[in-house]
Amino acid sequence: xxIVSKLSRRRFLQLTGISASGLVLGGILPAGGSLxxxxxxxxxxxxxxxxxxxxxxxxxxxxxxxxxxxxxxTGLPQVVADEMEADWHRVKVIQALANTEYGSQNTDGSxxxxxxxxxxxxxxAVAKHMLEQAAADTWDVEISECVARNHAVHHxxxxxxxxxxxxxxxxxxxxxxxxxxAVLKSADDFRYIGSSIPIVDLEDITLGKAVYGTDVHLPDMxxxxxxxxxWLQGKIASYDAAEAKKVKGVLDVVELKxxxxxxGFNPIEGVAVIATNTFSAxxxxxxxxxxxxxxxxxxxxxxxxxxxxxxxxxxxxxxxRRERGEVDAALAEAETVVEASYRTPYLAHASMEPPVATxxxxxxxxxxxxxxxxxxxTQREVARALKLEIENVTVHVTLLGGAFGRKSKPDFxxxxxxxxxxxGKPVQVLWTREDDIxxxxxxACSAQYYKAGLDHEGTVTAWLAREAAPPIPATFxxxxxxxxxxxxxxxxxxxxxxxxxxxMESHEAPAHVRIGxxxxxxxxxxxxxxxxxxxxxxxxxxxxxxEFWLELxxxxxxxxxxxxxxxxxxxxxxxxxxxxxxxxxxxxxRKLVDSIPWGEILPSGQGWGLSxxxxxxxxxxxxxxxxxxxxxxxxxxxxxxxxxxRVVNPDRVxxxxxxxxxxxxxxxxxxxxxxxxxxxxQFNFHNYPIARxxxxxxxxxxxxxxxxxxxxxxxxxxxxxxxxxIANAVFAATGKRIRELPLGKHFDV
Amino acid sequence: MKLTxxxxxxxxxxxxxxxxLWALRDMLGLRGTKYACGMGVCGSCxxxxxxxxxxxxxxxxxGAAEGEITTIEGLSEDGSHPLQVAWREHNVPQCGYCxxxxxxxxxxxxxxxxxxxDTEINNMMAGNLCRCGTYPRIRxxxxxxxxxAAAAPEDEQ
Numbered sequence: 064x065x066i067v068s069k070l071s072r073r074r075f076l077q078l079t080g081i082s083a084s085g086l087v088l089g090g091i092l093p094a095g096g097s098l099x100x101x102x103x104x105x106x107x108x109x110x111x112x113x114x115x116x117x118x119x120x121x122x123x124x125x126x127x128x129x130x131x132x133x134x135x136x137t138g139l140p141q142v143v144a145d146e147m148e149a150d151w152h153r154v155k156v157i158q159a160l161a162n163t164e165y166g167s168q169n170t171d172g173s174x175x176x177x178x179x180x181x182x183x184x185x186x187x188a189v190a191k192h193m194l195e196q197a198a199a200d201t202w203d204v205e206i207s208e209c210v211a212r213n214h215a216v217h218h219x220x221x222x223x224x225x226x227x228x229x230x231x232x233x234x235x236x237x238x239x240x241x242x243x244x245a246v247l248k249s250a251d252d253f254r255y256i257g258s259s260i261p262i263v264d265l266e267d268i269t270l271g272k273a274v275y276g277t278d279v280h281l282p283d284m285x286x287x288x289x290x291x292x293x294w295l296q297g298k299i300a301s302y303d304a305a306e307a308k309k310v311k312g313v314l315d316v317v318e319l320k321x322x323x324x325x326x327g328f329n330p331i332e333g334v335a336v337i338a339t340n341t342f343s344a345x346x347x348x349x350x351x352x353x354x355x356x357x358x359x360x361x362x363x364x365x366x367x368x369x370x371x372x373x374x375x376x377x378x379x380x381x382x383x384r385r386e387r388g389e390v391d392a393a394l395a396e397a398e399t400v401v402e403a404s405y406r407t408p409y410l411a412h413a414s415m416e417p418p419v420a421t422x423x424x425x426x427x428x429x430x431x432x433x434x435x436x437x438x439x440x441t442q443r444e445v446a447r448a449l450k451l452e453i454e455n456v457t458v459h460v461t462l463l464g465g466a467f468g469r470k471s472k473p474d475f476x477x478x479x480x481x482x483x484x485x486x487g488k489p490v491q492v493l494w495t496r497e498d499d500i501x502x503x504x505x506x507a508c509s510a511q512y513y514k515a516g517l518d519h520e521g522t523v524t525a526w527l528a529r530e531a532a533p534p535i536p537a538t539f540x541x542x543x544x545x546x547x548x549x550x551x552x553x554x555x556x557x558x559x560x561x562x563x564x565x566x567m568e569s570h571e572a573p574a575h576v577r578i579g580x581x582x583x584x585x586x587x588x589x590x591x592x593x594x595x596x597x598x599x600x601x602x603x604x605x606x607x608x609x610e611f612w613l614e615l616x617x618x619x620x621x622x623x624x625x626x627x628x629x630x631x632x633x634x635x636x637x638x639x640x641x642x643x644x645x646x647x648x649x650x651x652x653r654k655l656v657d658s659i660p661w662g663e664i665l666p667s668g669q670g671w672g673l674s675x676x677x678x679x680x681x682x683x684x685x686x687x688x689x690x691x692x693x694x695x696x697x698x699x700x701x702x703x704x705x706x707x708x709r710v711v712n713p714d715r716v717x718x719x720x721x722x723x724x725x726x727x728x729x730x731x732x733x734x735x736x737x738x739x740x741x742x743x744x745q746f747n748f749h750n751y752p753i754a755r756x757x758x759x760x761x762x763x764x765x766x767x768x769x770x771x772x773x774x775x776x777x778x779x780x781x782x783x784x785x786x787x788x789i790a791n792a793v794f795a796a797t798g799k800r801i802r803e804l805p806l807g808k809h810f811d812v
Numbered sequence: 813m814k815l816t817x818x819x820x821x822x823x824x825x826x827x828x829x830x831x832x833l834w835a836l837r838d839m840l841g842l843r844g845t846k847y848a849c850g851m852g853v854c855g856s857c858x859x860x861x862x863x864x865x866x867x868x869x870x871x872x873x874x875g876a877a878e879g880e881i882t883t884i885e886g887l888s889e890d891g892s893h894p895l896q897v898a899w900r901e902h903n904v905p906q907c908g909y910c911x912x913x914x915x916x917x918x919x920x921x922x923x924x925x926x927x928x929x930d931t932e933i934n935n936m937m938a939g940n941l942c943r944c945g946t947y948p949r950i951r952x953x954x955x956x957x958x959x960x961a962a963a964a965p966e967d968e969q
Contacts, residue, residue, distance in 0.1 A: 132907030132944045261903055268908035269896040271844020271884030275909055278843040286838065311827060341847075342827075342834040415848045415856055415909045415943050464846070464909025465943045496849045714903055718946075722906055725945030748853045748941060757934040759947040 114143055114190045120214065120228025122149040127159040128179075129170040129436050130264070131414075131463035131470070132722075133778045134715035137262045138176060139183050142711060145255040146187025146248055147194075149227065150214035156263050161438030161458035170436045171471050171580065172634065173679035173776025176711055177641075180774050188245035197234035198225050250709075250771065259714030264462060275464045276419040276434030281489040284421065285314065287482050288344040289492065290351050291333035291502050294741025295360040295576055296321070298332055299353060306350035307336050312343025316351070317485055319478065326577045327539050328444050330478045331502055337486055341493055361741035363575035365508060368738075369406050372510035372531040372572055377404055381529050381568035382545065385556045385629035388564035393525035397516025401603045403596055405513075407588040407786075407804045409736040410506035411745070412581050413753055416464020417499040422479035423489040428455045433476045434463035441473040445480045467726075468580040472504055497746040504579025505736060507532045507572075509588030511555075513596040516564075521604025523615055525564040530555055532588060537574035544571040546585070552632040554589035554676055554783060557624060559645050561617030565627070576738065582726060586678045586783035591804060594674030594787025599800065608791065609656045612675060619646040634680055634776070641680045641773060648675060648682045651704040651768060655684040658766055659702050668692050669699070670795025674787035679776025681707040685724060685784040688760075689792040696810035698728055698760045698789060706768035708775045713767060720765035720781045727785025729754035732812040735805050758812065813873045817842070818886025824873065832876040833857045833868040836883060844884035844912045848941070855940030858913040858920075859883045865920035884912035887919060895919050898953040906944035914940045918954050927958040 115123045124143050130136035140156045143149075159165060167178075191211045198216035199206040208219045217224040250256075267273040292298070304316035314337050321332035334351055338344035375381075394400055420433040422445070429449055435441045438458045446453040463470055475492060483490040494502075509532035516525035534550055536543040546569050551557070556567040581587070601611035622643040624631040633641060652675045655661075661671060668691050675684040688700040701724045710716050733752040737744040745751035765781075786804060793810075794800050801809050813824045815832075817840065826835055836842040836859070845868055848856035852870040859868045862879040887893050895915050898904075905911045914937070921928060921936040928936065933954055942950070 130907075132905075134906075259903075261900070262905070264908060265900055265903065265905065266891060268905045268911050269899045269915065270891045271842075271912040273908055274843075275846075277837075277847060280841070280843070340826075340830075340834055340838040342830045342838070345850075413943060415854070415907070415941065416846070417848070462909075463907060464848075465907045467943070493847070496851075496854075718903065718906055718949075721948055722945035725947065726943075729945075747851055748849050749851070753941055753943055754945065754947075755938045755941060756947045756950065757938040759945075761930065763948045 114147065114186055116190070116194070116227050116231040116234065118228050118231050120153055120226050121155050122147070122153060122227065123155045123157050125159050126156050127165040127168050128175045129168070129438065129460050129463055129466070131170065131436065131466035133719060134262050134712055135170065135175045136264065137260055138711045138715060139179055141255040141258070141260050142180060142183040143187040145253055146184045147191040148211040148213060151255060151260060153214055158460050161442040161460070163439055168438045169440065169471060171468055173779040174634070176774045177636070177680065177776060180711070184247050185245050188247050189240060192240050192245055193234045193237050194227055194230045196237055196240070197230040201225060201230070201233060256711055257709070257713065259712055262715070273462055275416050276432065276461045277416055277464070277493060279421040279432040279461060279491065281421060281423060284489040284491055285337050285339065285486060286341045286344045287335045287337045287490050287492045288341070288348040288495065289319065289333040289335040289478060289498070290348050290353060291331040291498065292355050293501070294358060294363065295326065296358040297355040297361060299334065300356045302334055302351060302353040304334070304351055306352070307347040310343055310347040310350060312338040312340055313347035314338055315486060317482060319481060325539055325541055328440065328473050328477070330474045330481070335482055337482065337490065345495065360575040363738045363741045365409060365738040368575065369508055369510055372570070373404055373406055375570045376510050376512040376529040376531050381570040383566060383628070384548070384551055384569050385565065385567045385624060385627050387627045390525045390527050390564045390566040393564040394514065394516045394527065397524055398519045399517040399603060400514065401517070401600055402512070402514040403599055403802060405511045405592040405595060405802045407509045407591055408734065409508045409576065409738070410581055410730055410734045411500045411503040411736050411751060412467045412469035413500060413748070413751060414465030414467055414469060417494040417496055418470065418475035419491065419493045420476040420479040421489060421491040422476065422483040424449065424480065424484040427451055429480050429483070430457045430459070431476050431480060432459045432461055434461050434466070434470055435473065435476065436463065436466050436468070436471040437473060440471070441476045444473045444477055448477045449480055449484055467582045469504060472579065496748065500736070500746050500751050501743045504538065504577045506581035506587065507535070507578050507585070511588065511592035513592065515596070515600055517600065517604055521606055523560070523562045523600060526558070526560060526562045527566050528555065529568040529570060530589070531570035531572040532585065533572045533574035533578050535578050535580060538577050538579065541574065544573045545569050548630040549632040550585045553585040554593060554678060555585070556629050557622070557631050557643070558593055559622055559643070559648055559677065560615050562615065582723070583678055583779040583782040586676060586779070587730065587786070590674065590676040590783035591786045591790070594676065594784060595790050595802065598672065598674070598787070598791040598794065607662070609652060609661060609673060612652055613649055616645050616649055636680065641775060643677065647706045648677050651675060651682045651684040651706050654766060654768060655686055655702060655704045658704065658764065659686050661686070668796055670792045670797070672788045672791025672793070672795055674784040674791060676780070676783040678780045678783050681705060681775040681777065681780040683780045683784055685727070685788045687785070687788040687792045689789060689796055691793060691796045691810065694811055696732070696793065696806060696812050698758070700760050700762040701728065701785070702764045703781055704766040704768060705777070705780060706770055707777050707780065708770050708772035710767055711774065716767055716777050717765045719777050721763050723779070723781025724763065724785050725754050725759055727782040728789065731786035731789045731804060732758065732807050733805055735808070813877060815873065815877050815881060817881045818883060826873055828874040829872045831869050832859070832871045832873055832881065835873055836868060842883050842885050846909055846913060848910065853939070855917055856910050856913040858916040858940065860916060860920055863920065863923055865917045884916055887915065893919060894957045895922070895953065898956045902949045902953040902956065904946050904949040904953050906946055910940065910942045914942065914950055918950070922954070922957060
């Protein structure tokens, strides 16, 4: 049970940078401590969210998560508003500053609703209770006679009512009630939860008034553009800035040395050109002449590297990560043995707004404005880089012009802070698109090998899977060369199959680039490998792929991998709170097949394919219809079904499904980053294409499975099943099995 | 440099070969026009030059001075352009960053062709990238501006 307490106005100011008046509530997690302790914050207490009611009746709700396009700045406040009976039209959403007292503000892992849904409801319920108590005190009646409804408290035994604004100051003087008195609404009474409220920034966006990281503008602000080492951990051997300094508007050229140690969140070594405007900074930078030292990664060649990984996974046993039964014996006895190797490339995030940050340093204080998914990491790392007290670093979170995992890393904010400290004026560092693609925290490439046995009825009796992919932790500790259990929990080792004999193995894959997390992370390669191989097995067994999936998943049951040697992460949540229920996985698949003409006879060159994936505690099934004609591949239709438990804002879930499927199609058709001599072969949208409107199918449909289960992830789960569904559709259309992404290497797309 | 932007004449002390994008954003405070690629391949910086959609990252101030510039801030006084209204009705944006450019491209398209076909919409809008994948809703919003008008006579029958 979470508990909620009043906050002082001083604390409100510290957390938001905004003065508050009236009732201010803060939530603390978990229960079990003294409510009175909130102002000096006993150990183990984390503040999550707060609400304030101003005397004019405005309900201010803090958004402590970052808005990168999922609608979370609207979704969580609408939960609070619902429980407290606030009128949405009188709600003002305020973006939180970075502060560890909120608990995690790191907006990734598709977890904002699943981690904060209940907290937000309790916050709203306690606020409502306090307003009802204030009304009861005013009228000198029992609180049981007072009911909050639509921004006012009504007295049941008379016609009296008082608006929230009129009650705000009285409520603010009350003691915070016991958490038990925060009675949550029955779902039947929800006013906003489950309702498609438009996002709060909608109008500003259509007017061009929405403020992203690029749009921050401070008096006397200077602009910087940085030339960075073309390969990982290269150093400046020498440089000449004479020509750069001659460019009109250029004021300074500054060396930014990299910190020793692993890449981590540290800026890449570079030379910054500072100017009075962006254009001059970029033009000056073009005139720099820099020699870079070689590093352990300056010979990295991605094609050779993937060949090496592919050889390793096919070549022999790796470290066993999960095992059930006797795979080798079952393979030896199988009627049919099928094997296949798959590979997927590095990817770049390429959010439309590149990394950008603005910083101002005055004395021992620093202020940063950034489109960051990780406000607290930004605060912490800027403080560390500038040797400041953490509370002297203020981080303002702007809107994010897309992020997809890239903007969890605070490296670009550190650059801005270091330069601002150096020049003594506010500095904005804007990454060019070329910077963004060349110096990303790349999505890992992957090689996988699968081998399965089928009996005479076409039932899978053995499943052997091996993988090798550079692990994310290598970015922080290069000694880590093998996938973690958390990585393997993303659709590789946690396959929900009833197969009596299973074995999953990992091979080493030392990292040569900064590996990061990109929308759905390792689910991308693993869903492609697993989803393609299941389809191959279905065809080998002569069975319908949808029926084959259902048979392979088997009876309804809750999965628990602990007795098979696998430490399943379940995305950091307990299986008790978020069970892995095969009935739900099968449910989305059945609904998908029912919603499309699956099995229809199509013209030559057309085909349907499907796949299903459980990720971020949600289940998504996707079907694609494609046409392959004269070597040209066109996706004609995309259909998806999601079961994400209870849904707060159906329209935004549909939007994530539409966008997440297009994101998946984009990487399936176009997505590839290659390296030669340590450098990317791609650097802008012409050679790292992302899906365009004319590649987007005319028909895109999304279905939400109605559910009262706990809310689970939405932002990432739509993406993983898309690539295998398209590759499977290509097979259905042509008989050609593509085991390597992107498909654009094999067809015109 | 003397430019006409959103119906007003402005004077700038800048290099004539500076792309209009940076003058708009860094010097004139018109930051609704976005940077995303700098090479004219993504459409985020789209503005109108004499009513035609152009990429302001590729248009020099010298070139911009030859006509009248309209940015997202000048498309309508109060956000009432039919496309802005349609964008809101269809809840088009996700992150929203590319949307000013999308709206500027679409408004130039509709000004030249009030009822484009699906293929014409796809072709005209193919130069405007959206990483969030809002394309289905952009299409729907564009089509709603003329589908409603076209439907009206039928309703009267």
